[in-house]
Amino acid sequence: MYDYAIRDGKLYIDGRWEHLNLYIANGEIAYIGQEEFPAKEIIDAEGLEVLPGIIDPHVHFDLDLGKIHSVDDFYFGSVAASYGGVSTIIDFLDPVSNAEELESAFHKRLALAKDSLVDFQLHATIKQPTGSIEAFVQKMKSLGIHTVKLFTTYSDSGRRTNDEDIITLLKLSAQYNFLVMAHIENDDLIDLNPTYTYRDLSKSRPSESETVEALKLAGYVKKYGGKLYMVHCSSGKTLEALVNTYPELINQSLFIESCPQYFTFSIDDLQKADGHLYTCAPPLRKKEEQKLLFKYASYLSTIGTDHCSFNRRDKAQQYLKDTPLGVGGIEFALPIMRKHLGDAVIEKMTSNVARLMGLKKKGVLKVGYDADLTFYQPEDVTISSSHGRADYSLYIGHKVFGRVVSTMVRGKFVMRQQKIVGDHGHWIKGNDIL
Numbered sequence: 001m002y003d004y005a006i007r008d009g010k011l012y013i014d015g016r017w018e019h020l021n022l023y024i025a026n027g028e029i030a031y032i033g034q035e036e037f038p039a040k041e042i043i044d045a046e047g048l049e050v051l052p053g054i055i056d057p058h059v060h061f062d063l064d065l066g067k068i069h070s071v072d073d074f075y076f077g078s079v080a081a082s083y084g085g086v087s088t089i090i091d092f093l094d095p096v097s098n099a100e101e102l103e104s105a106f107h108k109r110l111a112l113a114k115d116s117l118v119d120f121q122l123h124a125t126i127k128q129p130t131g132s133i134e135a136f137v138q139k140m141k142s143l144g145i146h147t148v149k150l151f152t153t154y155s156d157s158g159r160r161t162n163d164e165d166i167i168t169l170l171k172l173s174a175q176y177n178f179l180v181m182a183h184i185e186n187d188d189l190i191d192l193n194p195t196y197t198y199r200d201l202s203k204s205r206p207s208e209s210e211t212v213e214a215l216k217l218a219g220y221v222k223k224y225g226g227k228l229y230m231v232h233c234s235s236g237k238t239l240e241a242l243v244n245t246y247p248e249l250i251n252q253s254l255f256i257e258s259c260p261q262y263f264t265f266s267i268d269d270l271q272k273a274d275g276h277l278y279t280c281a282p283p284l285r286k287k288e289e290q291k292l293l294f295k296y297a298s299y300l301s302t303i304g305t306d307h308c309s310f311n312r313r314d315k316a317q318q319y320l321k322d323t324p325l326g327v328g329g330i331e332f333a334l335p336i337m338r339k340h341l342g343d344a345v346i347e348k349m350t351s352n353v354a355r356l357m358g359l360k361k362k363g364v365l366k367v368g369y370d371a372d373l374t375f376y377q378p379e380d381v382t383i384s385s386s387h388g389r390a391d392y393s394l395y396i397g398h399k400v401f402g403r404v405v406s407t408m409v410r411g412k413f414v415m416r417q418q419k420i421v422g423d424h425g426h427w428i429k430g431n432d433i434l
């Protein structure tokens, strides 16, 4: 007997909508088709879209910045995620320099992540490597981690990885089959003037610093091989330059992520009286750069939120140097991006993410895959409330397309008809399927 029969929904399969029934047994999708069978519970999904659960490849829950802590921990962050149709989140380990530190960083973060209501995966983060980079990679693989993130900037806090080590990581990524993720901004073009306020954020972190560094790293991929994933591409100028200079690499060995905030807000928002609430790194860009982001959006591999929320009080600092950079958005990423890019964005938030991050049983509606489902009401909506822990959301009042009705993870509802009913998610190992 099947656990659930989901009848008459519009299922998103292979880039198309199909009007079919979906049956679930033991947490997996057991049948998709036109036939009807008995089940313990029958769900009438007529009028609803049924999507593969959204996978957010980029979140920062429970982030300790010393004086200030991000407000969404794994529990509250995953509550917001489930209201956004997100069934899997991928967070980051604390940055470490060698294999030994990696092991403890992994266990520390895994213990925190266990509070998540939705499934989760973890990226390793490397900073100024000290020991053997190959030993780091071997340790990473042995822990079931498929991805490692590096920074080309933040030398001031000792997080930068230099070019020589980036090249070593790229070469190793081909040999060991993993993905190198990079926060790309040219360190020398960033100006950390201590008298800057939030209004100077774009001057402090200009888009040229992103474009110049992205072209350099793409050049390394072309020369040395390996696979590179650029996180949070903020400027359409960067995307345009990469598409025009290295078209052969895009979505082959160079993968580009962008975030809802760069499609929705611009540099103009930073000049408003509450502009400090819009601070993130890399920062919001000019309208003309945003237009280019839309123009070249089809080349983006994924959409991640870079969800890192703070309260108003945390954001209200006199100087930029004291302002925690980051915004929340996981709850609204799907309806915002559906409004911006239409159905084309679905694979950038599901199957593409699963494939790149080594999530073997997720991201598509297919027999044998995890029954991670997003039930979606396709209608025009104005966002009126949020479920994260932060005392503000930039998206309140925005007009979006669609509303998440319920979210299911491995055949169990986590959020059902706007109520949290889940207990806990699972850690999902990264597999070699890229």
Ligand SMILES: [Zn+2]
Binding pocket: 058, 060, 306
């Ligand atoms: Zn981030």
